[in-house]
Amino acid sequence: MTEVRKPVQDLLTDYDIFEPEFVKDPYPSFSEIRESGCPIARTERYEGSWLPTRYEDVVAIAQEYETFTSRGILVVPPFPGQGEGAYGGVTAPPITSDPPDHHWHRRLILPVFSPQSVAKFEQGTRDLCNALIDEVIDKGTADAAADYAQHIPVRVIATLLGVPLEMESDFTAWVRAALENIMDAEGRKWARKNIIEFFLAQVADRKQNPREDDFITELMNTEVEGKVVPIEYVLGVCNLMLVAGVDTTWSAIGSCMWHMAQHPEHRKQLRDNPDLWPTAIEELLRVYAPVTMARIVDHDVEFQGCPMKAGDRVLMAFPAANRDPRQFENPDEVILDREHNRHVAFGSGIHRCAGSNLARLEVRVALQTWLERIPEFELVDKTDVTWAGGQVHGPRKCLVKF
Amino acid sequence: MRVSVIDDACHGHQMCAIAAPEVFGSDDLGNATVLISGDIPAELQAKTRRAESNCPERAIVITE
Numbered sequence: 001m002t003e004v005r006k007p008v009q010d011l012l013t014d015y016d017i018f019e020p021e022f023v024k025d026p027y028p029s030f031s032e033i034r035e036s037g038c039p040i041a042r043t044e045r046y047e048g049s050w051l052p053t054r055y056e057d058v059v060a061i062a063q064e065y066e067t068f069t070s071r072g073i074l075v076v077p078p079f080p081g082q083g084e085g086a087y088g089g090v091t092a093p094p095i096t097s098d099p100p101d102h103h104w105h106r107r108l109i110l111p112v113f114s115p116q117s118v119a120k121f122e123q124g125t126r127d128l129c130n131a132l133i134d135e136v137i138d139k140g141t142a143d144a145a146a147d148y149a150q151h152i153p154v155r156v157i158a159t160l161l162g163v164p165l166e167m168e169s170d171f172t173a174w175v176r177a178a179l180e181n182i183m184d185a186e187g188r189k190w191a192r193k194n195i196i197e198f199f200l201a202q203v204a205d206r207k208q209n210p211r212e213d214d215f216i217t218e219l220m221n222t223e224v225e226g227k228v229v230p231i232e233y234v235l236g237v238c239n240l241m242l243v244a245g246v247d248t249t250w251s252a253i254g255s256c257m258w259h260m261a262q263h264p265e266h267r268k269q270l271r272d273n274p275d276l277w278p279t280a281i282e283e284l285l286r287v288y289a290p291v292t293m294a295r296i297v298d299h300d301v302e303f304q305g306c307p308m309k310a311g312d313r314v315l316m317a318f319p320a321a322n323r324d325p326r327q328f329e330n331p332d333e334v335i336l337d338r339e340h341n342r343h344v345a346f347g348s349g350i351h352r353c354a355g356s357n358l359a360r361l362e363v364r365v366a367l368q369t370w371l372e373r374i375p376e377f378e379l380v381d382k383t384d385v386t387w388a389g390g391q392v393h394g395p396r397k398c399l400v401k402f
Numbered sequence: 403m404r405v406s407v408i409d410d411a412c413h414g415h416q417m418c419a420i421a422a423p424e425v426f427g428s429d430d431l432g433n434a435t436v437l438i439s440g441d442i443p444a445e446l447q448a449k450t451r452r453a454e455s456n457c458p459e460r461a462i463v464i465t466e
Contacts, residue, residue: 114432340455352413
């Protein structure tokens with residue numbers, strides 16, 4: 001990226017989601033916008049977008065799928081010559097689908113992610129976490145992001161998809177190019193090409209050799225209204241599983257590790273009261289919601305006084321919504337047994353994250369396993385933590401000692 | 403106390419089942435189901451209220 005970043009003049013009219021301070025800690029900016037007289041900010045950067053920060057507005061937009069469509073879901077526009085879609089014309093159903101197709105696009109994958117279905121990944125995830133901890137436990141120090149969090153979701157998703165675990169580092173590189181370094185057009189193209197070619201080969205292989213109990217084989221053979229689903233749908237779903245299932249959950253696990261490293265009282269609270277785990281995970285997901293999606297305005301509309309035009313991009317800042325004091329008491333505080341928590345870390349409405357049950361299982365098992373083996377740990381240097389931001393927020397380097 | 407789920411509003415967050423697993427379950431698609439037909443026993447009423455106040459879709463209806 002050669003662009004010289006112009007300083008932000010006014011958050012309300014010129015926010016910059018890739019500004020380094022915003023990437024690291026977007027919450028003060030969200031709060032400033034939210035408490036101004038203008039809680040939906042506007043920027044002309046990256047071809048322009050709107051940024052609602054109040055819970056009520058974010059949820060209302062998520063519910064209005066006919067006005068705020070999912071034709072484009074990335075926080076920046078596609079590059080010239082590429083269509084909208086997950087990245088550059090390659091769709092990722094159902095996240096990039098609108099009704100009526102959205103209905104069957106989503107219905108086909110939901111059973112894979114029901115609580116009953118994802119339970120079978122718990123032991124494997126625990127074994128994987130233990131193996132990662134084995135690698136670091138005698139060293140007395142580790143990078144909680146790069147040595148631990150980063151390796152968990154990618155291996156779980158590869159297992160679910162039935163693709164080679166040895167390719168973990170390729171998958172991770174593709175996903176980061178697709179979602180994190182999204183201002184790099186060449187990187188995005190490279191990622192798209194690799195992901196699609198990879199899954200095309202996986203599909204071709206299964207055509208020759210159908211597999212038993214295999215997600216991709218079953219998806220390829222699924223019929224909707226008497227017809228086998230199109231190959232574009234199969235590729236799109238695989239694309240989504242990889243891109244949406246890796247960076248996001250890894251970011252959530254990383255943020256939780258960063259939090260736990262700094263809060264011995266919360267480690268103790270969970271040790272003393274293990275029944276608190278499910279509620280605690282929801283609270284951590286509220287405070288450290290990793291994902292911001294986008295919507296594309298279908299037709300000119302005035303929303304909360306903002307003149308939104310057809311084609312405008314609206315950033316669904318779920319992390320901002322989750323810290324709205326109108327909805328959550330003491331929103332910046334982690335209260336592990338919070339009583340009222342209608343958080344929208346997984347979105348809201350028809351595009352609610354389909355993989356949420358798997359994601360929360362991974363976050364819980366990753367934290368539980370670490371805390372069992374390494375109950376006491378702390379950050380090596382608070383000032384030496386690096387973050388990814390924009391579409392997905394979470395630590396990328398987070399050294400801890402124990 | 404009785405409880406029901408507005409099917410069209412539920413999008414399968416499963417936060418009700420996390421708050422009150424004795425009262426709420428999941429169908430094959432992950433959407434909420436109510437496991438107790440009829441009155442909610444006294445000892446589960448607080449949990450049921452908590453489930454209601456944790457649903458992001460406001461899909462849970464309690465009648466008393």
